[in-house]
Amino acid sequence: MAGAPVESRTRLTASEITAFLTEVFPGAMERFVIEEVQPMRARVRMKFDDLQLRPGGTISGPSLMTLADTGLWVALLAMIGREPLSVTSHLDIDFLRKPAPADVIAQTVLHKIGKRLAVGDVIMYSAGEDVPCARASVTYAIPSVRLDPPVE
Amino acid sequence: MAGAPVESRTRLTASEITAFLTEVFPGAMERFVIEEVQPMRARVRMKFDDLQLRPGGTISGPSLMTLADTGLWVALLAMIGREPLSVTSHLDIDFLRKPAPADVIAQTVLHKIGKRLAVGDVIMYSAGEDVPCARASVTYAIPSVRLDPPVE
């Protein structure tokens, strides 16, 4: 659509992203379901899995970090298309509350897709909870200009 | 209101917070205007000031960091009341785009006010812009339980 801001279009659907990630990283999406993809946003669910529990019944920190990283990468792929070369360059996470023994939902939003970096935020909730169990922000190094124009 | 979640109440209004901060940190609010306070949220404006410009006409990084810290502290004070003892223990910030030579608006949201820590996110926009110039997250060490019950 002529004149539409680049942020208003996605290049891949949820099922296309799942297929692509499964193709390039076999098994990577076994625990994740892409529930929704919108321009610059995605919602991704991490399925509950007893194996990830630590003593005390809590979901491990590395599992939440993986959810944050995967969830925001989904939002990025939706915007830039089939592009496996972006790599995570920075991640920071605050563990806010002990997660329930349940699925965890990541709400992700991209703030920028620049020529070199993409940056976004993630809020994570145990399924059915109102208050978040963790927040994260993630930066990706992207190989070259992928958007015309870039969302800067 | 009986049964209302603690998040639904603020203890201080915008003008009460401004008065309190000016009392304990004279001059601290000269550049800031509290535009709105809601439970667990605040919007704070940093007034444009030529002195903060660096060559090239950009607002300095430390100015944006001060805005992030002040903006989220306003949201915290609104919830816990006149309490000067909370101190910033962690701040991380991503500079996303060169800010315009204009006021900067911080939208802040608290994710947790716990017994020991409060954590929240800040998104900053140049006045009139749709896309953010910076994002930040901040953690405060709080001296003891201030909410009954805590928002954990």
Next chain:
Amino acid sequence: MAGAPVESRTRLTASEITAFLTEVFPGAMERFVIEEVQPMRARVRMKFDDLQLRPGGTISGPSLMTLADTGLWVALLAMIGREPLSVTSHLDIDFLRKPAPADVIAQTVLHKIGKRLAVGDVIMYSAGEDVPCARASVTYAIPSVRLDPPVE
């Protein structure tokens, strides 16, 4: 020793920490070897394991995050003794270079063990390399004063 700063003593040896972590988190130390423990410092090795490789032969980001978290927790346990209640409250990591398909060594240093928080830094190297593949910092919430006096 009268007058010695608290930082000069450790309470647990490498083998005592390994035994304790294996007791409270069965399997947690299968991939890790504590190579050295000193006051406020530890060196921990993550053994190379083909399963952690992603396509392209790189060690996954979550593996490096787990190494950072485990490595600094080892340094903390050495100082505060058998204390399972400390929890990670914040972790941030920068991925600097693609790790080699080899063991990864974490050099960790604690900067503070306070009444409520412990904070430290981690530098990670592929075995045999001079330049780091990642850096991280980690904060732990600790349940109460564990040192007399605290290292503040």
Next chain:
Amino acid sequence: MAGAPVESRTRLTASEITAFLTEVFPGAMERFVIEEVQPMRARVRMKFDDLQLRPGGTISGPSLMTLADTGLWVALLAMIGREPLSVTSHLDIDFLRKPAPADVIAQTVLHKIGKRLAVGDVIMYSAGEDVPCARASVTYAIPSVRLDPPVE
């Protein structure tokens, strides 16, 4: 020296860096003294200045953030030469202890100067103290390859 690794050479001395920063950002170095520059490292002193004190006699958080950012930028300039275009893209800081009313010393180390990003760590001490008052890490976006070869 033929064959010397690029990390073993600096391109600018402390006084050349001070002159350059004063030229491009007049006033920027008024409060800072570059005490030492080595390959990938620098030590920078922030002079004590009553104006930066907050009630309670503490040096403000933004002052420490500015010290971290300036101190690591000095180390970067020493390696890449007179290059004003690098910009801070990320900064995170942990405030560990209340600084004394005294000069603050920043010990900075660069971990990477890549094609697009430079990343390093900063530890800050009040003059005369053994334990740090703050730690920080900073990322700079650099405009293009500045080293041949890059320190990756």
